[in-house]
Amino acid sequence: MDTRISFFLTLLLLCFLPTPSSSRSLATTVRCNKNDYDALMKIKAALNNPYHLASWVANTDCCDWYDVECDSSTNRIISLTIFQANISGQIPDAVGDLPYLNTLVFRHITNLTGTIPSTITNLKLLSMVRLSYTNLSGAIPSFVSQLTNLDFLDLSFNQFSGSIPSSLSSLPKLTVLHLDRNSLTGAIPETFGNFQQSLNLYLSHNQLSGEIPNSLGDVDFTTIDLSRNKLQGDASMVFKANGSTETIDLSRNMFAFNLSNVEFASNLQHLDISHNKIYGSIPETITGLDLQYLNVSYNLLCGSIPQGGKVQNFDSYSFYHNKCLCGSPLAACT
Numbered sequence: 001m002d003t004r005i006s007f008f009l010t011l012l013l014l015c016f017l018p019t020p021s022s023s024r025s026l027a028t029t030v031r032c033n034k035n036d037y038d039a040l041m042k043i044k045a046a047l048n049n050p051y052h053l054a055s056w057v058a059n060t061d062c063c064d065w066y067d068v069e070c071d072s073s074t075n076r077i078i079s080l081t082i083f084q085a086n087i088s089g090q091i092p093d094a095v096g097d098l099p100y101l102n103t104l105v106f107r108h109i110t111n112l113t114g115t116i117p118s119t120i121t122n123l124k125l126l127s128m129v130r131l132s133y134t135n136l137s138g139a140i141p142s143f144v145s146q147l148t149n150l151d152f153l154d155l156s157f158n159q160f161s162g163s164i165p166s167s168l169s170s171l172p173k174l175t176v177l178h179l180d181r182n183s184l185t186g187a188i189p190e191t192f193g194n195f196q197q198s199l200n201l202y203l204s205h206n207q208l209s210g211e212i213p214n215s216l217g218d219v220d221f222t223t224i225d226l227s228r229n230k231l232q233g234d235a236s237m238v239f240k241a242n243g244s245t246e247t248i249d250l251s252r253n254m255f256a257f258n259l260s261n262v263e264f265a266s267n268l269q270h271l272d273i274s275h276n277k278i279y280g281s282i283p284e285t286i287t288g289l290d291l292q293y294l295n296v297s298y299n300l301l302c303g304s305i306p307q308g309g310k311v312q313n314f315d316s317y318s319f320y321h322n323k324c325l326c327g328s329p330l331a332a333c334t
């Protein structure tokens, strides 16, 4: 065949070839909302087009992309979840342009740095925010408390510093708050007594100091983990007979109070008060608990260890290094 004719035929063929399915779907079956598409493309560009987001291809339906989820009836993006990615950069301001988002997760991303962008306050429907195992830094911004639908806030394993914003306790639906494994300083805010819901509170591995507010006695904690800080004084208010508390971890602080008269919630399963300056004796009522973990070691406790229930399931390492505790599993009282 004449090469000119064959060239011409090829050209003709190309013109009538069906367009790639991607651009065809944009014209017909595309679900992705145009504004969401634009926001996601901005996010991808701001993160320097990482390999992790290779499925976010221009002119394709964003409801088919990885790491995002579209609502099945509105087709709006409701979830952005980026996990274990080799991404270097900051959380893009454009996340604030996804107004239907209820879940925002950046997790296990070593090179994610910078602060939390204030644009997230546009995301009034957010119920879960999980920015953890990243290298975010600076203060935890108080504008987070404008996200009034938040149920779950996890900012753990970062480099956040400064004090805890007292306004977080105004979040009316919060049931899980993870601020552990940062470099937070200062005291636990007095307002933390205002949480209305049962709360799982994790503040461990920071440098929080001072006395904890008495108002914490007003909160129904399911979990309270204050371990590995520099807290001192009384913590007996977190022990309540009528609460739903399952876990209390006060270990490795400088708490000093008399344990003799505390009351245990019947749900209490995990109790670690080790490495403090807690004195008095262990209440007999501890034998009524379904304990899975117990550690009162390295304190100033005295008297006989209550016998019975689950208490003797734990060996001497749960009780040693006290002032004058005695009885099984330690040496008999004399």
Ligand SMILES: *[C@@H]1O[C@H](CO)[C@@H](O)[C@H](O)[C@H]1NC(C)=O
Pocket (backbone or CB within 6 Å): 085, 086, 087, 088, 110, 111
């Ligand atoms: C983080 O950034 C450093 C330096 O730019 C790079 O060498 C490293 O591969 C990145 N690591 C990850 C897991 O992103």
Ligand SMILES: *[C@@H]1O[C@H](CO)[C@@H](O)[C@H](O)[C@H]1NC(C)=O
Pocket (backbone or CB within 6 Å): 086
């Ligand atoms: C992360 O990505 C950078 C840039 O693409 C690359 O040089 C580096 O090797 C990657 N690191 C890891 C741990 O994959």
Ligand SMILES: *[C@@H]1O[C@H](CO)[C@@H](O)[C@H](O)[C@H]1NC(C)=O
Pocket (backbone or CB within 6 Å): 108, 109, 110, 111, 133, 134, 135, 157, 158
């Ligand atoms: C934060 O960055 C440091 C230094 O690059 C790194 O060693 C560390 O693993 C990072 N932290 C997290 C949680 O990724």
Ligand SMILES: *[C@@H]1O[C@H](CO)[C@@H](O)[C@H](O)[C@H]1NC(C)=O
Pocket (backbone or CB within 6 Å): 220, 240, 242, 243, 244
């Ligand atoms: C426990 O009792 C205290 C004092 O009587 C009360 O203020 C609090 O609301 C009660 N908490 C629960 C969870 O019932």
Ligand SMILES: *[C@@H]1O[C@H](CO)[C@@H](O)[C@H](O)[C@H]1NC(C)=O
Pocket (backbone or CB within 6 Å): 258, 259, 260, 261, 279, 280, 281
């Ligand atoms: C702790 O309280 C108990 C009961 O009120 C009391 O008998 C005891 O003397 C107190 N212990 C210390 C060391 O103050």
Ligand SMILES: *[C@@H]1O[C@H](CO)[C@@H](O)[C@H](O)[C@H]1NC(C)=O
Pocket (backbone or CB within 6 Å): 274, 275, 294, 295, 296, 297, 298, 314, 315, 317, 318
């Ligand atoms: C209790 O805590 C002490 C001090 O940290 C530790 O040595 C011991 O192993 C712990 N006991 C248990 C049962 O974990």
